[in-house]
Amino acid sequence: MSLVTALRSGRIAHAPAATLAPASAITLQSRGYAAPAKPAQKTASKFKSNKNKDKDKDKRGPRDSGAFRPMSVTNLTHPVFQSEQRTQLKLPVFRPEAITATAATKAMAFPHEESRALKAYGLPRNILVDYLLLAKPCSVVRQVTVDMLDQLDGAAASSSKDNRIVLTGKAGSGKSYLMLQAVQYCIQKQWLTLYIPRAISLVNSSTAYAYDARTQTYGQPAFAQQLLKRFADVNAALLQSLTVQNSYPLEDRTVPTGAPLADLINVGAEFQNYAPTVLNAMLDELALQTKYPVLLAVDDFQALYCTSQYRDPFFRSVKSYHLMLPRALLEFASGKKTLARGAFLGALSMQDTKYRPPLELIEALGLEPLGPSNPYVPRLPELVEYAKGLKNFPVPEQLTVDEAASIYDVWQQSKALHIPLADEMFLAKYTEANGNAGRFVKHGLLETVAM
Known part of the structure; x- marks a missing residue:
């Protein structure tokens, strides 16, 4: 058999390489194979049998999770273990009759029954952090508090056209606390109170929005629905005696003239698609009624004058006054719409650099400009109109x-x-x-x- 024939038949693979070398002068390396593996020997398991698992568990007791667990208070009876515990603050109650000039510099706790407004409307972030650490919601009455509440007493019987106030001052001066005191005061004085503690959330594109062809504005259904629910919760006792003065036809229902105002609010609170329209109608009804004074309080007020983070279908920025609720608030702030009885109260915030007060608002309040203010700096005519007539109420920067x-x-x-x-x-x-x-x-x- 020739070498080629042997290679083709496969027999050469099993032949020793030494016998092929002389005949063909070709050196081939034989393939070495590993020895067959020996069967694995079974070894005894080093783990214990689980037959007596339940018995061992009873002997060991409950397994410790590894977390720190303090001893029960009943076991720490010795005086050496007694430490200062957090106790309830013993403060005078924040009442309208107690807010006098002699009460200035005193800390007062908000009453529990009126504190539901804090839970319903929410709080600014800085105040929320304080109240998470303190034993109860409270604040210190300052002289500026007495002056502000005196102005609100005068506004109770007059139109909001002459009572459009903006709290100004440097960061940390206490504007948000002063607004919260005004809201608590008005709730106890039987005012219809609408409080927005974070107006930035109206323009920062954090809620859904939809275009309304009837008003040519963008509504925010989810935010409007929540605001209606909160307003109805805080002012439930006063809303029972109010009726609507106009008829409001909706798509599949109509709220007729003379119907309770609470019925109109309930429609928007129940159906989200009606909420922006109902909220706008509610503000108009509050402006017409004269039975109760109304307070519209907006913290982060300058955000309503800034460019919003919303975008139209062409990805252009939506102006704040093209949003339904910010426009309604700006109309009351500028006097285009007025409350028969009540006041509009705003507070500027300097902390968020994205929403600094624009030049139009700064000039209307007579404040020092934050940037260039020469005649060549453009001003939006719409913002100039919405800022007219606002009164500056400065808050002292320093505490006594x-x-x-x-x-x-x-x-x-x-x-x-x-x-x-x-x-x-x-x-x-x-x-x-x-x-x-x-x-x-x-x-x-x-x-x-x-x-």
């Missing part, structure tokens, strides 16, 4: 020593601080903050919170 001492006492009584109660520590924190309320709490007191 007595006001700061009341804030310090509240935090100390809440057992939220781990610093000693000493005049030196108080004066050091007050000096570091330069008397600013926000810095005094955030950088002075909150940095010492015992978490």
